[in-house]
Amino acid sequence: MNTQNGINLWHKAKEIIPGGTQLLSKRPDQFLPEQWPSYYKKAKGVEVWDLDGNRFVDMSIMGIGTCILGYADDDVNEAVKKAVDLGSMSTLNCAEEVELAELLLKLNPWAEMVRYAKTGGEAMAIAVRIARAYTGKEKIAFCGYHGWQDWYLAANLADDANLDGHLLPGLQPAGVPRGLKGTALPFNYNHINELEDIIEKNDVGVIVMEPIRNHEPEDDFLGRVRKIADEIGAVLIFDEITAGWRLNVGGAHSVYNVQPDIAVYGKAMSNGFPMAAIVGRHEVMNVAQDTFISSTYWTDRVGPAASLVTIHKMEDNDVPAHLSRIGNLINEGWNKIAKEHNLTINIEGILPLTHFGFDCEESPALHTLFTQEMLERGYLASKAVYVSYCHDEDCVGRYMENVDEVFGKIKKAIEENSVHDLLNGPIVTAGFKRLT
Structure with a gap:
């Protein structure tokens, strides 16, 4: 997948905008350094199109939690x-x-x-x-x-x-x-x-x-x-x-x-x-x-x-009820697939703001690999999913099919000690600490 136009614009932005962007949580190194598409041309429902013409399904933070009804309602x-x-x-x-x-x-x-x-x-x-x-x-x-x-x-x-x-x-x-x-x-x-x-x-x-x-x-x-x-x-x-x-x-x-x-x-x-x-x-x-x-x-x-x-x-x-129902489906899917692949994950957060983490010392590298592989499959994905009204059962089902593939690849990489060999760029940087 080619995301070079977005990557190039990000490098240009860092030269003329302090920090490259206005929000720490939107910096590409928080997701996938040197690979994240960084910029969007269009967003509708749960779909985002980048500068290179790629279409992604957003199973991540949906505009940092702003678009509760979906993009461009x-x-x-x-x-x-x-x-x-x-x-x-x-x-x-x-x-x-x-x-x-x-x-x-x-x-x-x-x-x-x-x-x-x-x-x-x-x-x-x-x-x-x-x-x-x-x-x-x-x-x-x-x-x-x-x-x-x-x-x-x-x-x-x-x-x-x-x-x-x-x-x-x-x-x-x-x-x-x-x-x-x-x-x-x-x-x-x-x-x-x-x-x-x-x-x-x-x-x-x-x-x-x-x-x-x-x-x-x-x-x-x-x-x-x-x-x-x-x-x-x-x-x-x-x-x-x-x-x-x-x-x-x-x-x-x-x-x-x-x-x-x-x-x-x-x-x-x-x-x-x-x-x-x-x-x-x-x-x-x-x-x-x-x-x-x-x-x-x-x-x-x-x-x-x-x-x-x-x-x-x-x-x-009754949008909140929908958010909790879909969030619960996501939690159940993560848990089931992780167990099938013998991966240990922790799931936290209220259902509409659910997130998971790999429970091991290599978690930053594993999270980076997860985001990288999901991006290749057409998903903006990270540790968290901010559920919107446009996320539905079919959307979650297709997402979980891809999570199954990626979790399987991650498990194999752990067993073969090849996680870092599979990464196409630097490891994701840590965010800031919260007190919750």
Whole structure:
């Protein structure tokens, strides 16, 4: 398979764009160095066409989890085209942002107010700013991944600058003011003792976490976090940017019956168009008027228009149930095929965001070989599958037929000690560490 046009453009990009791309998770070395097609010409449903004319089925991360309905959904695109034709920007505000706020509050009955942004990272920064303004306290206890801003990367500032980046490897805090050291304090998911220790030693005003990512909450973990926040008067923020909309239409927190003070949404809420929302209690959110939070493109029409259609379509078609059913089929397929080939794999994540890993020291090389061989068979495939509404039983069945072939090849390569000999390029680079 020839992917040279994409590879050549990637090399050119690295010379004129720092890092080559705007998102760490889209760098080719995260998937298949020197072989990944890198750029797309067209995407529709679960199919992607690259610059060399290759057609791939995306059994990977579907636009980094944004396209929950599938690529270029007709209904969403129609609404966006209408918004563009009517004018996506004006001196006046678009009425869709009020309609969307009412819908979000209906889905989050514990909340009373909404603000908007365009990306998850900036939405989290807004939520944290509001929460700090409300409590008047600087220190934050957090769990999970929450973006690139200074408030979060401050966790990677060490007493010795040479140790910067040791807590969350892969997330370097160069350029983050050292004065922020000690303001963001990490704890691991399901480790309530770590949060309790942070609270005992620090005057924490904000607790930030993903309600779920890789593991189910144990021993009423979310409820205990909520109780701690209430006891110390901290604002509890649930980052729903990744998990939101996948277990139910709305936030995953409602599945576990634990309500935050602020919930932050993004990614899937608008099916590939830039949009994010900060939803929260009135007394907390209204403090946004006491601090400067304002940006021109937060008022555009496209994001709200796309979100309204996306959310209604998720409701009308019970999309979360479909995502879990297909995710379960994928898990069952991975498990069955791995056992047949006597391969040991670990499967984690909620069903709509499932992922597997080879349980051995050679796992990076094996993952690279898996992606390489699946690419040759017409699949964008990695360790994770972000399920979309366009993934169906037939799609999973054909995918598993190819996984069967590739797992068989991997097993043979392990037995013959030839894994590295089969690789056509460098081994995939490791991503960043999460606390979930």
